[in-house]
Amino acid sequence: MRPSTSKRRFRATITNPTSSPPSRRSTHDVFISFRGVDVRNTFVDHLHSTLGRKRVIGFRDDDNMDDSNVGENVDQRILRAIEDSSSYVVVLTRNYGSSAWCLDELVHIMRCSRHNWGRRSRIFPIFYHVTPEDVSSGCYEDDFDQHKRRYTYERVDGWLRALAWIVGISGWVVTSGQSEAALVESIAGTIQRHAHRAADKTDSTGRSMEMRYRRREITN
Secondary structure, three states, X not given: OOOOOOHHHXXXXXXXXXXXXXXXXXXXXXXXXXXXXXXXXXXXXXXXXXXXXXXXXEEOOOOOOOOOOOOOOOOHHHHHHHHOEOEEEEEEOOOHHHOHHHHHHHHHHHHHHOOOXXXXXXXXXXXXXXXXXXXXXXXXXXXXXXXXXXXXXXXHHHHHHHHHHHHOOXXXXXXXXXXXXXXXXXXXXXXXXXXXXXXXXHHHHHHHHHHHHHHHHHHO
16 A cells, blocks of 8 residues: 655655656746746736846746646646756745646756756745745645545655755745835846856856766767
């Protein structure tokens, strides 16, 4: 019998995936993962616009405007955008854990961040009206009770491992008493600095590092 999946799994040890995503050069500076019903037209819209003004190429899923496909498999277009990004913003909100689509994005972000082919990928968690402690202590527990009835053990376990991974990364906590305009400006500035450094690094060494990896893979 398989062990039950519970909120204690948020603290599980994260293991490396058995396979790596296809190698490619970045076409987006940052991929933004978020639950549309929570922040699409507010926080994320403001962040995306601010990044654009700072000449940072950001990707967000604007096709799923009504969240009508929540619960379905994330499509290949989104997976490709994740693979084509050099850094990642994950906006964790109260409803993020209810979306299989968002959780699949998070798993793929975790996977790609570990196989970045010489790129200096960076993860930027934003806890929007939740805290890391909320996420690790079970604010998504009811959502996962439903997930366990609907999806396979392996898929749900992967989501829990990805959540355990993201809460262990330093990020921003957004509360109701803060100035979101000032915070967005600060977050966008941090992402901009990383994007410029990552672009310089990729231009000078990214292609050669990728080719060295491929040569090792062929000869092994």
